[in-house]
Amino acid sequence: MNLSPDEPLWQWEFIILNRTILFTWLVMGLMVIVSWLVTRRLSTSTKLSRGQNLLEVLVFGLRSQIREVSQQDPGSYLPFVGTLFLFIAVSNILAIVPGYYAPTSSISTTAALATCVFFAVPIYGIAQQGILGYLKQYISPSIFMLPFNIIGELSRTLALAVRLYGNIMSGAVIGAILLSFVPLFVPVLMQAFGLLTGIIQAYIFSVLAMVYIASAAQDKHVTSEKDDVSGDHPEPSHTEKN
């Protein structure tokens, strides 16, 4: 039983083409084409097409979630976090299509996504509060916390990758096993359950990524709020956004 979609379908030198990359391109192409088809004729009035309505609901929901988690303007986080959620969700939802292998069931894909989050955290953190401000949080509250903070960074990245991979791969494995001895009805139930799991995992992955990024980018806000409290401004910080 071959459970990994990373097995090469085609190979030339070190360049390989496997199901993971192939179905990733398929998901990417599907998402981009749908987006292009809908957004090429956008309406700014109150009458809008169903596709635009769907995408607006999606984007609005993403922005709301990002704002809720980060307590900041979602503008700069939306492309990264939103794409994480949409890619993982679409990849998982398409799992009900026969012959399809979810790219997220490959540890290579989840590790790649977790690596993107791993690098996105310092990028957003440095962009928000500068390199010194960002690095200072590794020795916070004391310098003795530095190794633990570094281990925390690495372990949470690993956890991100393994959690998503484990959930999706396990769903596929359980489905395959059940298919071998209970071929009727039960796999359908498991597929439906897999859809729910896939959506939940997409949500968990993107929310955790947002939390990590926000925790790196919000330290400045915490510091500025402390300054405001200790200074002559008794009012709540104007930088805090709802």
Add this chain to the structure above:
Amino acid sequence: MSIDWFTYTAQILNFLILVWLLSHFLYKPIVNAMQEREKQIATEQEKALTLQQQAEVEAVNYRQKTEELVHAKEDLLAEAGQEVQHWRDEHLTRARTEIDEKKTEWYRALIRERHSFLREARLRMADHINLMSRRVLTELANADLQQQTIDVFLNQIGQIDEQQKNKMVSLIESTQHRVLVESAFELKQTDRENIVKFVHNFLGTDVEIDFQKKPELICGIELHVAGYKIAWNIHEPLEELEEEFVRSLNEVIALESETDIPTTA
């Protein structure tokens, strides 16, 4: 479970490309459209608020103008009422004045008519009395009314007292013994002679008597001596009758018009 490093790298690249593609084809257009719509809605809401405020201001203006119109209408009605009242009073006063003038004129005409009527009535009554007296005297006493009148006249002369008689004699002497006798009827020759004879005897002096007919005396006869007059006629009884008649007539007219009518002079 092993990581394929080429797939790992390719997936990182794929993901970054997907971020760029979705940012370009999905997030930016959708967010821009939503913001544009929000802006339009905000603009329309602002316009609606402005229009609502304008409408409220217009409504306040409209109410004020309506109240002003109501006040103006009341003022105009009051003014018109006063003008109508003034016009009514003026015309009533004018009508009363005209009525009073016509009434006065009518009274004057009435008085004139009454005077003429009374004058005519007096003449006719005198004529009737004359005729009746003649008829009564002729039928009952078998005497002529003229004769009776002459007798009464002569009897009246005879009753003059001595003092008057002397005065009369002196007046006759001043007029060269000329005496004028006027009568309503033509005196017969015998009557003239009787009168001349009686006057001679009564006065004791010669007199020359001129006789003249004067119908206005109405069955009367008068003797004139230089402004002194001895007369008998039915003029006085007629005047008394006229006064009584006028008084009765005034009472009747006053009862009919319920207005005081000035008495005739």
